[in-house]
Amino acid sequence: MTLGNSSLKWRKNLVGVFYWREMQMDYFTRTRVKEINSGQKVDQEVIILGWARTKRVSKNVGFVEVNDGSSLHNAQIVFSPPGDFPELERIITGTSLRIVGKVVKVEGREQAYEVHADKLEIVGECLHDYPLQKKRHTFEFLREIAHLRPRTNTFGVVNRFRSKLSHCIHEYYQNRGFYYIHTPIITTSDCEGAGDLFQVTTLPLEELADQKKKLDMNEDFFGEKAYLTVSGQLEGELLCSALGDIYTFGPTFRAEQSYTTRHLSEFWMMEPEMAFCDLDEMIILIEDFLKHLISFSLENCEEEMAFFNRWIDKGRQKVLQSIIESDFAKITYTDAVKILEKANRDFEFPVGWGRDLQSEHERFLSEEYFKKPVFVTDYPRDIKAFYMRVNDDEKTVRAVDVLVPLVGEIVGGSQREERYDYLKNNMLQQGLDIEEYQWFLDIRKYGTVPHSGFGLGFERMIMYLSGMSNIRDVIPFPRFPRSAKF
RNA sequence: UCCCCGAUAGCUCAGUCGGUAGAGCAGGUGGCUGUUAACCACCGAGUCGCAGGUUCGAGUCCUGCUCGGGGAGCCA
Numbered sequence: 001m002t003l004g005n006s007s008l009k010w011r012k013n014l015v016g017v018f019y020w021r022e023m024q025m026d027y028f029t030r031t032r033v034k035e036i037n038s039g040q041k042v043d044q045e046v047i048i049l050g051w052a053r054t055k056r057v058s059k060n061v062g063f064v065e066v067n068d069g070s071s072l073h074n075a076q077i078v079f080s081p082p083g084d085f086p087e088l089e090r091i092i093t094g095t096s097l098r099i100v101g102k103v104v105k106v107e108g109r110e111q112a113y114e115v116h117a118d119k120l121e122i123v124g125e126c127l128h129d130y131p132l133q134k135k136r137h138t139f140e141f142l143r144e145i146a147h148l149r150p151r152t153n154t155f156g157v158v159n160r161f162r163s164k165l166s167h168c169i170h171e172y173y174q175n176r177g178f179y180y181i182h183t184p185i186i187t188t189s190d191c192e193g194a195g196d197l198f199q200v201t202t203l204p205l206e207e208l209a210d211q212k213k214k215l216d217m218n219e220d221f222f223g224e225k226a227y228l229t230v231s232g233q234l235e236g237e238l239l240c241s242a243l244g245d246i247y248t249f250g251p252t253f254r255a256e257q258s259y260t261t262r263h264l265s266e267f268w269m270m271e272p273e274m275a276f277c278d279l280d281e282m283i284i285l286i287e288d289f290l291k292h293l294i295s296f297s298l299e300n301c302e303e304e305m306a307f308f309n310r311w312i313d314k315g316r317q318k319v320l321q322s323i324i325e326s327d328f329a330k331i332t333y334t335d336a337v338k339i340l341e342k343a344n345r346d347f348e349f350p351v352g353w354g355r356d357l358q359s360e361h362e363r364f365l366s367e368e369y370f371k372k373p374v375f376v377t378d379y380p381r382d383i384k385a386f387y388m389r390v391n392d393d394e395k396t397v398r399a400v401d402v403l404v405p406l407v408g409e410i411v412g413g414s415q416r417e418e419r420y421d422y423l424k425n426n427m428l429q430q431g432l433d434i435e436e437y438q439w440f441l442d443i444r445k446y447g448t449v450p451h452s453g454f455g456l457g458f459e460r461m462i463m464y465l466s467g468m469s470n471i472r473d474v475i476p477f478p479r480f481p482r483s484a485k486f
Numbered sequence: 487u488c489c490c491c492g493a494u495a496g497c498u499c500a501g502u503c504g505g506u507a508g509a510g511c512a513g514g515u516g517g518c519u520g521u522u523a524a525c526c527a528c529c530g531a532g533u534c535g536c537a538g539g540u541u542c543g544a545g546u547c548c549u550g551c552u553c554g555g556g557g558a559g560c561c562a
Binding site (some may be wrong): 057106134137141144199461470 | 496497514518519531553555
């Protein structure tokens with residue numbers, strides 16, 4: 001294989017750790033497009049490694065816009081005269097290139113800097129059936145070519161934003177003394193109260209199906225039924241009982257048959273768990289945390305936010321700005337029901353104390369009544385999970401959901417039941433096997449402390465910040481029923 | 487799992503009353519211009535999602551299936 005004019009002579013260096021080529025791609029010495037467009041390299045000779053986005057060639061001058069993933073913006077490469085660069089003819093959108101040239105500051109053009117090319121090499125040709133055009137594609141089409149869609153403007157922006165926001169989350173918690181915990185992906189608890197699970201097995205299913213034999217789970221890999229986790233919370237509680245403040249941030253799996261714009265079968269969730277922290281204290285943290293993510297986006301992701309504001313959801317920036325300047329709304333479930341009952345509104349589903357809030361109810365509260373994020377607390381005990389702390393009224397639990405316009409529930413959390421007897425009773429009432437969860441009960445026996453935690457849906461947060469309306473478009477390779485390609 | 491909508495060129499779509507297929511973009515060729523979603527001319531490109539039915543005749547009407555989209559439930 002030939003890569004442009006560079007030969008592929010590899011040699012081992014003296015240390016024996018690195019390999020490099022003599023006529024290499026200049027990985028370490030190339031200049032990123034982002035640096036060129038920020039004016040750091042004016043009048044210097046640079047090497048650019050990237051992909052052609054568009055080409056315009058005439059008799060006296062030609063232009064190729066090159067993107068290398070470092071930013072939304074392309075470098076404009078100028079070829080003058082085009083006849084000196086025969087490789088130009090072979091360039092179409094998608095072709096990978098190595099260009100050597102000089103950075104020049106220009107006036108009165110769309111871009112402030114250009115690169116006047118001295119040398120052009122084609123690294124990899126792009127076949128003519130390349131499905132990505134210079135024009136806009138529908139997100140539906142791009143989902144079908146998820147292997148190529150990262151090369152588009154929107155998905156470039158989304159993926160860079162995802163990376164920055166992940167980093168921001170780690171930084172936020174690390175700066176506050178939280179420890180990052182890796183909770184298990186494989187679990188044997190079959191009822192964490194958060195939905196259907198994917199079973200993990202090494203049993204030869206097709207063979208067994210033919211034999212019509214009764215399954216002996218003792219022969220499976222773990223000697224019992226195992227699943228992919230639906231939450232790191234239970235293990236998180238154990239760690240928080242030792243380290244004080246911890247957080248998890250990893251993939252989470254739900255096997256529900258959900259076909260909506262805000263559900264995935266595999267998504268990323270961030271779950272902090274705080275010892276000696278009650279619900280009201282946690283709510284202060286949640287609001288500070290969410291506002292931090294918003295102001296981080298506005299201040300440190302200008303390129304991304306400007307793109308979202310222009311192409312995805314006009315006015316997004318203004319909405320976010322107004323949210324960090326005001327307080328979140330905060331009501332109890334009981335008051336929320338009263339508001340909904342008085343709303344004089346024909347809801348499809350009835351409103352009533354003891355019934356769970358439906359999507360349309362949540363939407364009404366966050367999008368119309370409060371028009372901003374709202375904490376809803378103290379839900380009826382019967383509709384919430386066994387581990388939530390029971391209030392003195394014995395009817396409600398110290399749960400909290402954060403509802404936001406556009407996305408719905410973005411955070412769900414609670415103060416945990418730290419009293420051994422209460423927790424045990426709840427578990428019995430909900431039909432859980434006490435023996436299987438003895439480890440979870442044990443921390444209530446040995447120096448129990450009030451503690452609280454919540455889960456933030458990472459993709460939903462990205463949706464909220466960006467205005468992207470389908471969760472399948474804020475994760476590189478979405479998994480949902482009947483779809484796990486790429 | 488339930489309800490609604492859709493599937494026509496590589497992409498985005500049009501296709502009237504049932505009469506055998508069109509545009510823009512992309513690609514090719516040529517031209518032109520410091521161009522910038524460049525522009526102009528010409529060219530090639532289609533088992534109209536699949537299977538069956540009604541009809542002299544189906545992209546168009548009917549049935550089933552597949553796939554895609556939206557909504558509901560479940561939740562983050």
